[in-house]
Amino acid sequence: MLEKVDLKKKLTKEEYEEKMIQLETKIGRLQRECQKLKIPVMIAFEGYGASGKGVQIGELIQGLDPRGFQVYAVKNETEEEKMHPFLWRFWTKMPPKGRIAIYDSSWYRKVLIDRFDGMTRPDEVESAFRSICSFEEQLTADGMVIIKIFLAIDKKEQKKRFEKLLSSKETAWRVSKGDLKRNKSFQKYQAINEEMLLRTDTDYAPWHIVEATDRRFATAKIYTIVVQMLENRIREVRESIENSGNRSDESPDISITTVADKRLRESVLTKTDLTLSYTKEEYKEKLEILQKKLKKLHGELYRKRIPVILGFEGWDAGGKGGAIKRLTQKMDPRGYVVHPTASPNDIEKSHHYLWRFWTDMPKAGHVTIFDRTWYGRVMVERIEGFCSKKEWQRAYKEINDMEYTLAQSGAIILKFWMQIDKDEQERRFKARQDNPEKQWKITDEDWRNREKWDQYEEAVNEMLIRTSSPYAPWVVVEGNCKYYARIKVLETVIRAIEEKLEQMKK
């Protein structure tokens, strides 16, 4: 989930101040409502060293009535705490109904710093994840709002901050040896954080990743998240009171735009560099080499019995078909199959939405390519209302679980998002309409979908972040130049296969 985050986001001082005036008023009002409705709230701050947890908590409580919250700094366990199970100290620091508790690092310590430091033994990790999920599920089922915030900065930024702190006697003590060690082994520590995020990002207690390079941006985003989570719960509780016990299954969609602008939302797509391109000559030359290489690797896959799952998603006219064609052109047709995914038929509708994909998964040694995938659940089904909000929110974890299971059984899984911009799409639509050979490719529905571009963009951004994992990464393909896109797909598949073969040798 971390890999896709754009850490460069920022706000100017003016933008920041304008937003904060609104947000601070709002959060104060919401806190009073929670008190009245007896809603308990836990806000957990996690993130890298020097990402600003302390500073951000300081900012957050500016907006809150000090009689209604409590901040806990979670450090190494005391002697007393060591003598209890690790969640014990959080049961003892739990807000009663109507109050807010804020944790400066939280119950995740056990599977993060302590794990990195070897204080959590490998065999304890599984049971810790299990305990954490059960802890959060129990509390939210009982009415707790759990807000989990993860502050992200990169290795370089972290190093810069440590150096600044170390340069003054007054702040040097704040950088520990452990901090420097984790900076040095940033990638290793990042993998631990990544696993934690993926395994504990649930519909009842989702993670919110906050880009923390710019302090102002982070503050505004944190306020926005807290406001949104509280608004959601307050509305649910109100409705359940109004329906006197008949709780509605559906909680209304609150758009984050009500409290802040588009920039505070997730955005993976905007950082795509669509100017990347190859000339026809470059393309032809690369294509030939890569296709030959893939053909050879395909044979290896078969001998080593490795299944490969490739999913293609993207804007209409984004170039999925062309990329799949170039990918498979030289492969032995007995060893791969392409499944186009249309709207589900009646038999498929009478099953779970993942059912039709499970039945099409490749067996060992085979390659299955999905032209559109199970991600329809969190895109078209979400936007067109074909499933409920609860259902698509639950789907992120369901999909991560499915891909985890497939990866555990040895599969290579890659998911491609074919990215083009809105102008390029228009050019391609028009070209299709003008070409009698290609007219079949363009329908009224394509034009209708195009009108919902912004809604799709929001859904796609959220999808890319919540479902990109080390075992099944999303690859955003810069697609304005078709040549570039096709080569990138081929290169990515080849690299993934080579890495897998390398791993198996060890």
Added chain:
Amino acid sequence: MLEKVDLKKKLTKEEYEEKMIQLETKIGRLQRECQKLKIPVMIAFEGYGASGKGVQIGELIQGLDPRGFQVYAVKNETEEEKMHPFLWRFWTKMPPKGRIAIYDSSWYRKVLIDRFDGMTRPDEVESAFRSICSFEEQLTADGMVIIKIFLAIDKKEQKKRFEKLLSSKETAWRVSKGDLKRNKSFQKYQAINEEMLLRTDTDYAPWHIVEATDRRFATAKIYTIVVQMLENRIREVRESIENSGNRSDESPDISITTVADKRLRESVLTKTDLTLSYTKEEYKEKLEILQKKLKKLHGELYRKRIPVILGFEGWDAGGKGGAIKRLTQKMDPRGYVVHPTASPNDIEKSHHYLWRFWTDMPKAGHVTIFDRTWYGRVMVERIEGFCSKKEWQRAYKEINDMEYTLAQSGAIILKFWMQIDKDEQERRFKARQDNPEKQWKITDEDWRNREKWDQYEEAVNEMLIRTSSPYAPWVVVEGNCKYYARIKVLETVIRAIEEKLEQMKK
């Protein structure tokens, strides 16, 4: 969950036939309703070899319309299936909406037989449990009814059945080498089954243990379970249609007595032998020896930093107080504490129901004794309606999870149920009323609770089965003779401590 099951249950031919006439008519009607309402149903049969899975499936389908179900015999994976993740073959054998699929052994094979045979590597077990829970959660969230039936017989009965099968050429092939090996290592295989039951007994897909020594009893109980599960879901779906989208949070309680008599319910308590007793002399002699021994072990616990959690539940006047008194009489008072559990106060009510117990848990090396416990959730709160049906049904797993966490952190956990019969309770109540020194011990509420004896008995039986685990077992104490009861409690605690110390030496 297996340990507490009474395998001796049976029905006479007459009782059986009378019940089955009702049940068969009922199940046929329910199947048609499911078809109409498009409810898909999966029925998984697990259990020991020769426990009668095939026979019972044969009986079950007698009541069903053959056009509406399909039976799958799940054997070793085919070559095709081996080349996919282990759940793949169940995705391909899934009933569409409105149909029933029955599995003769199921997706649990991976964590049962295959695990015993070493075909599932230890490091695969965790991820298999995770995949299974996620599989069932996804499907039930989508409307599937999952009915999981576990047929239990004991080692001796199994051996007898194998011998009978082996004695004839026509049936000998049905007993495999693996069957005989599992019979020989029955205890080891039982532990694997026990872990599976505890880790996958969820509110969305609960396990039903069926006592299978008597074939007739098992058939009637299986029918009863299926009828009940289908009735529940049909009612829910109906209500949700009536409320046109406004699903009620609460599903009404359907008592199993509507379809069969009390005997088909769980019953742990009825097999308690309440005639067990000691004379005063035997008692005094044993008491002195045991108390001395415990005192010594208490010191060891402290040095080895082992926390001990002892919970006491039982009928009013069941002898909890007396047993706790004798248990602690010679112990160093700095090393133990007794927490009496009353109705929650206002602060406690404003927290999760487990919160107050978490905060009282012993630290390493200390003993905490709870006089009444967190099990109030599934007894008094269930019966008095202080929590919703959903809440107490969820509580079994929540409690198992909490105890698992505590056990993982090294604690000894024992739970005592002080059992007396209704007549003995009456004698004790009257004796208290007649004795001015003891009048304070008896209140009007005690007499009111007594009127709900049957309801409590049902709740206690279910609790004992669903929450007895190898790491936190329930001990039913035969309590009509107070002397016997007190000695049994002391002996049990001493044995548990000795075993723990023994383990730690290894």
